[in-house]
Amino acid sequence: MSNKENRVYYHACLKRNPNGDFEDMYRYGFINTGLGPKIYLERYEILRTTPSGVWVVRNEEWCCDKKEWFVNLGAKKRRCYETKKSALESFIARKKRQVCILRNNADIVERAVELATELMQAHVQCDDDLANEQRRKEGVYVREEIQVSFTS
Numbered sequence: 001m002s003n004k005e006n007r008v009y010y011h012a013c014l015k016r017n018p019n020g021d022f023e024d025m026y027r028y029g030f031i032n033t034g035l036g037p038k039i040y041l042e043r044y045e046i047l048r049t050t051p052s053g054v055w056v057v058r059n060e061e062w063c064c065d066k067k068e069w070f071v072n073l074g075a076k077k078r079r080c081y082e083t084k085k086s087a088l089e090s091f092i093a094r095k096k097r098q099v100c101i102l103r104n105n106a107d108i109v110e111r112a113v114e115l116a117t118e119l120m121q122a123h124v125q126c127d128d129d130l131a132n133e134q135r136r137k138e139g140v141y142v143r144e145e146i147q148v149s150f151t152s
Contacts, residue, residue: 023046023082024043024044024045024046024059025043025044025046025054025056025071025080025081025082025087026041026042026043026044026080026081026082026083026084026087027041027042027044027079027080027081027087027090027091028040028041028042028087028088028090028091029042029091030091030095039091041084041087042058042080043058043059044056044057044058044059044069044071044079044080045057045058045059047068050070052072052073052074053070053071053072053073053074053075054070054071054073055068055069055070055071056068056069056070056071056079056080057069077090078090
């Protein structure tokens, strides 16, 4: 399929309403409400089309951010999708990837805690050795929790 045929195909995937205008595109997101996550659907209005994609803006009354986004219709990962189903599939893939990254980060942090604990134990042992050396200089020798005084 040539590049020009691809462009025609991508634009053919966009839905049009009865007026001939393009319909909205979609993206799912979530917020943590304290009672658990709440999934919401964002709508993006298509502002204009280009040979390789579309320019969109968030089409929500509550949204004060009217930033324009370019969506390459040939890309695997995009900001928004033509159907709610593909937007939901994208949401699931994004969250699965996020879980994978967070689990990896948790493993790294757990290993760092293990290393820090080992380091702490090494410092405590070193401090104990220094304390015993000091006691020996003072004439007090500690062995197996028994104190023995030297007399000279």
